[in-house]
Amino acid sequence: MDLLKRVLYVMAALALLLPAGHGARAQVHPSLNEQKIQSGLIYNFIKATHWPANRLEKQTTLNICLIGGDPFDGYLHPLQGRTAQKLTIDIRVVKFSPNTADCHFVFIHNNLESRLPEILAFFKNRPTLTASAIPGFAQQGGMIEFSQKEHRVHLLMNREAAHRAGLSIENQIARLAEEVRP
């Protein structure tokens, strides 16, 4: 019983040591990890992109493919089942294969850097939104590149690649990205 009392006493004392302001987190600039920020941006892109009409008709799901692995540690997965473009979002983690032509949006994992030319050649002019965090992705023909600048997530976009594929991205988000012209 002495032991229990001692523990309870210190419990009470220490409850006071929780950092004050803990309950009053400023909402203006919360700090988040990089994967959450990237996931939020991807959701925005999916809502703001226009695919050619025939690409989405007769589809039941909007297919989001993480090629080569999940670089978001699961933080993108809560989008599963949500709605975008009047379709249900379906997220899959896949290897690179011809089956990925079914995907409406693909994110290429950094592990596949050595295969980038092959992968970009496959998606060239296909109506699939391509994104990656591989440095130089946009320069080589990818549509959206995630990078970091001054401790903040930085976007690069190759609008011409998207245009040639028949995709258009609303200006509201496109203007926030640095334009890359190869």
Added chain:
Amino acid sequence: MKLKRHRNHWLRPLQYIAALPLLAFAAPCAGAETLDYLDLPPEQLLQIEVTSVSKRPEKLVSAPAAIYVVTAEDIARSGAQTISDALRHVPGVQVAQADSNSAAVSIRGFNSVLANKLLVMIDGRTVYNPVFGGTFWEIQDVVMEDIDRIEVIRGPGGTLWGANAVNGVINIITRNARQTQGGLVSGGIGNEMSQLTTRYGGAAGDNFYRLYARQFSYDGSRQGDGSGASHDAWSGRRAGFRMDNDRLTVQGDAYRIDTDQLRNDFSLTVPYSVTREQTLEYGGGNLLTRWQDDLDDGSDINVLTYLDYTRRDEPYNFIDNRLTYDLEVQYNFAPTARHEISVGSGYRLLVTNQKNTPDTILMPTDRNDQVFSMFAQDKITLAPDSLYLTLGSKFEHNDFSGFEVQPNARLQWLPDDHQTVWGAISRAVRTPTPLETDVFSVLGAGPAIEAALRGNPDFKSEELTAYEIGYRNQVNAALSFDAAAFYNVYDRLATLALLPNETVNDGVNPPYTLIPIEFRNDMSGRSYGLELAANWKVSPELQLKASYSYMRLMLDATDTAVFPQEGAEDLYPPQQFSVGASWDVTDSLSLNTDAYYVDELKGDDVGDYLRLDMNVEYRINDNVRFNLIGQNLLDSSHREFDAENGLNAGEVQRSIYGKLTWTF
């Protein structure tokens, strides 16, 4: 870096930090902001500062320690069905299967089925048994598909993880429930083992969960002397769950495992010693909660608390019953751009109850042992992006050895963004166990004479001072290698001393002579070694890995040490080498081969051996895959280890195992 000044009241007197409230059960920051990052407008997302101060493990390339990570993919490709088998490629780690149910795993020497210089944890929960001073691998049967990674840190982990991490730490980390959604059923059968595992993961709003159950059974191994099957078969079942949301994780398991073993039963009457077959019953469960929060100023706080109940019923030895309660808090913050500080404190209570047998008595049978600990560490930037000095120490007070200090200093130099050179000096201790301080256990008997191990309450902690250096190079996306070298100085190592004979009149037996033997700290030693590892992705379909370990250990016991304690000098393999190849033959067929060479254990008469394991995987469709796993393919059986008392040592047999896995 624009950070708010850290709060001063975190540095209040030690007595307050020494024991902590159940913070985990205090309501976490209320609010529905769990998944709001998905609904933030892009302008806001691009404004947010990305946190870099956190307990997230440093990018592997730059960590100032000898770390090797066994990934989930490594485990899947190797076909390893137990955690100990998954560790065979790690340089510096000795893995030996002693018999069907006992594995001996250690880092940098001193291997034993109860290796006491290695700390093992699963998701932050210590699975090292403090009574025996070692880890019972037979009761750590985690579902292999649910392991995210196994981090192996060779070298003293005393500062961050506390006592008994003398030669290293093995951290088994399971996947977040977010990553194990959907169902999985896997069943396998082979000539040595069979198992069935089911797991289902789902989501309820922002909370992700999984539930699992598994059952397995293993045959016995074979006796080396050709006398047939060993008495070491084992089987068990386990079930558990895990729930994760943005800040909180709750997980738990319960298990019941039976293992067959042999034991000598002693008496003062003829025949004095009888070898008996027994079945050990293990049972237990745990419940763990982890909570973390990132604060506005870039700092973060983590709280871990768990309850762990274990019961080990060894009919001819004793029954060990223990409830462990643990609470730990860690706070990471960066008061200035050049200092990243971590402070933490912890409290552990072990409530033990033992039932003794005439052969082995642990006194007191009921005990409460407490461990209070505190650690602090500062990573100082001497030159941005290139030179860092980390200084830290852990302070612990425990009921076994009193006050312990385990400091360390690490320097890391990053010549460019793909190379790291590091060096470290550390101190670590291995605290006494009740088997060394409080036991009475008969080791042998004859007519009117008995030899027994008797506890020594003055037994002290074993000590280590370690000097390490390392070099790591991620040459390009396809090739990386890692080298580490160490020089260890040990002091106060455990020895057994023979004391003068005593005559015992216990009123029950006729007077007999007792030969007492007790643990002392009469040995010191030095060891040095080199560990190398390389990884090469030859092509998108072919990956190779290799590792090499070299070690020498020299021990020095004073004259009071009786039994050949320096024998541990001959109980480790001076060299180990391994090579692994993964080949994706087609889109649905993969072939994985692992070869291991382990040098002889001179002291135990265990010869050197070459072991070959293979895993052929055929993916029938997106949801079903079949694995054919072969282990020890090169010979029908070989010995990897020996038993401490001559019993319970079997040879590892060639095994073939077929497994079907269905995910949905």
